Amino acid sequence: MVDIRADSAAAIPSSPPARNRDLRPKRTFDPMIILWIVLALLLLFLIVNPLLRLIVDSFRQVNGSELTFANYISAFSRARHIQAVINTLWMASFASLIAASMAVPLAWAVSRTDMPGRDLAHASVIAAFIIPTFLGAIGWMLLAGPNAGWLNKIWVGIFGTATGPFNLFSFWGLCFVVGIYAFPLIYVFTRSALDLISTEMEEAAAVHGAGTLRTMMKVTLPLALPAILGAFILVFLETMALYGTPALIAIPARYNVATTQLATFFEHPIRVEVAAAFSMPLIGVTILLLWVQRLLLSNRSYVSVSGKGGDRRIIRLGPWKWMLAGYALFISLVTVLLPLIVLLHCAFAKAWGRGASLSNFTLDNFYHIFFEQMTVRQSMWNTFSYAAVTATFCCAFGFGVAYIVQRRLLPFTSVLAFLALSPVIIPGIVLAICFYAAYAGAPFYLYGTSAIIIIAFITRFMPIAFVTVGTGIRSINPELEEAVRILGGNRLMVLRRVVGPLLKKTLLGAWILTFVLATRELSTAVFLSGPETRVISVLTLDLSEQGRYEILAAMGVVLLFVTTAVVLAGMRVLGRDFMLRRT
């Protein structure tokens, strides 16, 4: 999962056990120093330079070189622009609340109770995680468009009213769609926190006469609260930086948010400098909230969260379990089943508005995307190849940095670790602006190349790979490696014969996770892709302007087919839980 921010809090200060020091090379010159320099230079290129460029550009005259505050004035002197930031904060707040109201009960039910269908509920969370947000948004446009949406049509059919009750193109519609595709993150955090809390305290409460509900409210939830709040903050930050769903829903809803506003600074004449200035509050909010989150998570003074788990008693809910199961079914309906059904119908339909019938069935949409519309085929190839390269590089790089940091092989490893994690402070769409400012023009001229998208993806997802692999390395006892060294093997042999094989599964897990995330990434790609480097997410956004949802749905079905296959293969090798595991 996208849980790096939480773990970053733990990963940075983690001082390795003292015996690791013995591994530190004692020679005056170690060839590893070259590796250090290479990694540091790469991090400089990937993170420090783009971020510095963003900050410097925000003070630079538009298309000039003088320093000025004018960009901040242009960015924030219009009421509409400030309103966009306020709107974003509202949207992110309510979307996160919606996500939490789904995730927390579900996590509790799956972790602690005898609710029927727990495995299915869990599987449906994985499915919700795989569905790209923009695709879910399109599904919901077809379901809850105020007049033509299926749900409204069904409502009108049953109750005979003039119009249905749902209007997706509204503030609440926007929050709903954003929230239901953000909830897996809160679910994962809550569930792993609940898994770690011993039930002894709950039992004590029960002995003293508290009922199930009271126990949950007074004991269990407060214990898990820091983790829940931490996840809430992450979801808040993720949703704040979304571009695709707002572009699809917020424009018809006439509701401007910060990301759609940022996009307007790219209209002619392009004002990257103003966009940079406008990004600063987003980065500010991110840093502030990550700091709060770190405080929350590091202050775990609860002895009961021992990590050992202890005895776990399943709470018997009696008839209430059916109600909870109903809620779980509702969640899986709104996040996965309904959007998927409507997208599948649409992908095989001549015109989605005509409803489901044999005369409306066609394979033309798939024929069209595979054989007629060349850009679709190219963008599919781009999507999967960029994601594969990104995942491979992220894992290799994450492994290199994490290993050096964990084993303290080089001086100033904490700086390396900090740098590898630092992209989390940059929202995806702002990251794109950073890269655009730093590498699109002179002297690199990377705009329109696949390189700029891939390196932006690598930067965006490196923290995830770094933390995932780092956790794996931490679990390997250094004694194994020391043994190789004592017997005369060099570091390379250690990596090849010991660490590599032990980490195989971790690396594969990290690879798949990064791969899936990269296939669905839109915000980072949107300002960086040129005509030949569009990915499915960007093309979907382009084509969605015209409302040809049949083609979009067909593309989405292909994308989901591939990512699901990769994830299922991963589950076979790595076990069911690899995608949604916190540590």
Place this chain on the structure above:
Amino acid sequence: MGMDRRTFIAAGLAATLAPRGAAAQMSDHEKSIYEAAKKEGELTWYIAHYTSETAERFGRTFTEKYPGVKVNVVRTTAQVAFQRLSQDIQSNVPNCDVFATTDIGHCVSLKQRGLLMSYRPQGVDQISPIFRDVDKDGQFHTTSATFVSILHNTNKVKAEDAPKTWKGLLDPKWINQVSVGHPGFSGFVGIWTVQMKKLYGWSYFETLAKHKPQIGRSIIDTVTMLTSGERIVAAGPGGLAYLQASRGNPVGVIIPEEGAVLMSSPTSIMKNTRRPNAAKLFAEFLHSREAGAIVVDEYGSPLRDDIEPRPGVLKVNQMKLIQPSVDEIVKGIPECIEQWRDTFGI
């Protein structure tokens, strides 16, 4: 012209089959740029005139006529196309070879900055005189003409009940029922906005905003909103409405009494193109009979006088048309986008 359906289809077939023997009929000029274009192998076409399906069809037909030269079709709304082009220009990356927008202001701005190539395709002489030589230096040429009019969902609104005038679109009975595009994305919507402002002042849009229209991005989306029944009246593109109606979708076209808004859209070759010959060849193609045949087949209005539109499709010279001047468009669209954002909040 009295052409029945069968002859019409036959003519269409003849036009599409023509490429087979085309090599023999190529003019010397065409032959020489084709030979050079083959070495370049491809070109990138930023295109806002057509839907992505139609644009891809242009690309495929071009490659069938000129094997060995591929077209990378990049279809977006005009303002997004121009945004991408501006990013290209700023980064000094010549991604785009042929730029086809619906906002003529783009071409004027590019020309002022010296970014366009002067090239007059031979086919320009074949098109209707009213569309010829929009730019005296030949840096952009009209390659598409269609119109924006009132559209309605024929299942839900009978033609006689639909608005007859642009002003009529503001009738309170259409509250929550109107679909429009966004001038910040669509060039057609930009020109339409300039024209409505010219007719009725900005208060037209203040009233419209109170009626809560569905705002899409592309003007194409308005037709989808009608066919799906999401909205029932729209300011949308006539040609696409005819096409969708031919496929059995419930869309009707009404030419407003004030006149439909003519959209004549220009195409330019970028001066910094890496494939000048492929770009020129493609510019020639855009005025060819084959290109005209695609336009006709998709229920559009052909630019050439020697090609007849489908029966039932009005020729642009057969209806009352209004159009802002080039100067009004150049100055008006950026203003209108700002005003639109203030009025509609988006």
